[in-house]
Amino acid sequence: MNIGIVCYPTYGGSGVVATELGKALAKKGHRVHFMAYSQPFRLNLFSENIFYHEVSVNDYPLFDYQPYESVLASKIVDVAIYEKLDLLHVHYAIPHASVAYMAQEILKSKKIFLPYVTTLHGTDITLVGRDPSFEPVIRFSLNQSNAITSVSESLKKDTLSTFKIDNKIEVIPNFINLDEYVHPQTDGSKKRYAPNGEKILVHVSNFRKVKRVEDVLYIFDRVRKKIPCKLILVGDGPERAAIEKLCRELDTCSDIINLGKITNPIEVLSISDLFILPSETESFGLSALEAMAMHIPVISTNSGGLPEVNIQGKTGFLSNVGDVEDMANNALRLLNDANLLAEFKTRAFEHAKLFDINVILPQYERLYNRLVKEG
Numbered sequence: 001m002n003i004g005i006v007c008y009p010t011y012g013g014s015g016v017v018a019t020e021l022g023k024a025l026a027k028k029g030h031r032v033h034f035m036a037y038s039q040p041f042r043l044n045l046f047s048e049n050i051f052y053h054e055v056s057v058n059d060y061p062l063f064d065y066q067p068y069e070s071v072l073a074s075k076i077v078d079v080a081i082y083e084k085l086d087l088l089h090v091h092y093a094i095p096h097a098s099v100a101y102m103a104q105e106i107l108k109s110k111k112i113f114l115p116y117v118t119t120l121h122g123t124d125i126t127l128v129g130r131d132p133s134f135e136p137v138i139r140f141s142l143n144q145s146n147a148i149t150s151v152s153e154s155l156k157k158d159t160l161s162t163f164k165i166d167n168k169i170e171v172i173p174n175f176i177n178l179d180e181y182v183h184p185q186t187d188g189s190k191k192r193y194a195p196n197g198e199k200i201l202v203h204v205s206n207f208r209k210v211k212r213v214e215d216v217l218y219i220f221d222r223v224r225k226k227i228p229c230k231l232i233l234v235g236d237g238p239e240r241a242a243i244e245k246l247c248r249e250l251d252t253c254s255d256i257i258n259l260g261k262i263t264n265p266i267e268v269l270s271i272s273d274l275f276i277l278p279s280e281t282e283s284f285g286l287s288a289l290e291a292m293a294m295h296i297p298v299i300s301t302n303s304g305g306l307p308e309v310n311i312q313g314k315t316g317f318l319s320n321v322g323d324v325e326d327m328a329n330n331a332l333r334l335l336n337d338a339n340l341l342a343e344f345k346t347r348a349f350e351h352a353k354l355f356d357i358n359v360i361l362p363q364y365e366r367l368y369n370r371l372v373k374e375g
């Protein structure tokens, strides 16, 4: 099948899911055409069956806002015609679903039918999508989608309560390629960050408000007062400066390592003991799943789709948003009991297996086949 994928190329779950999905489809022999305004950061172009079409908008003095949507729609039309796309899969509803609709209409006028799947990732519905100025466009383009998928039951519920959607929403969760989540030899790097055998807590995110990275620091502060530990922060974003200020106030900077943006967190995860994700909301929490795939239990909030990924008392613990005291106590409970920690590690990994690409990819392929047949 010839499949077009539209996604955000930047650091963030939706881009990672789109890229990993495209890579897995290409491995199975599908020809996958990525369209984005820059190369998705986890995409290696020197791979069989993978193609990348950059969407570049020319600057013009008239534009205060560049007409990205129009250029993207034209790109989709062009790629659909010349690469003979069978199907288009857009990740993140805004603005990709309405652009897909526009491209579909243009192609119809040329007697070409291009079905499109819209995958909802979270903030497109729970944060950005709640802005009423988007409502008519999101609702319309979702209802026009030939299929809608959401990454969790929780996001499906949120979508149905936010928008009047007549279309069916199919849940296809986030996934990981378990084969890639192997423990490399790590003694050397563990010593580099925790020279005296300290426990390592880790947080990976794009440092947006919704991630509540300040809570990571409050949790760490409480844990550090009880046991020797280090905190590794992976990622970067708008909250970084506030976090640096807070660690100075808490006087914990000497035990915090800011690694910044790392393309793939596997190595860092392989030396970590506990993953901390205190998000305000999380439609799924791909970073938590990545940690679990590396045998790391998760201390998280219980918001959004997190309870579908992190199982209370089995793969980690879940607390109310903002309850840093409870999250710190849960972290200490695990870090202070080697046997319990070992049990949680095993169960985290076992649960991650349910989200292996080999389980999830066929669900997308079935959906694609159905749409192409229907067309």
Ligand code: GMT
Residues within 6 Å of the ligand: 011, 012, 013, 014, 015, 017, 092, 120, 121, 122, 123, 126, 151, 174, 206, 208, 210, 281, 282, 283, 284, 285, 286, 287
């Ligand atoms: O978490 C972010 O801010 C990035 C965002 C994105 O769209 O890239 O992630 C969302 O999509 C991921 C992949 O489906 C989910 O695993 C994340 O939970 C979701 N983030 C939120 O809902 C806040």
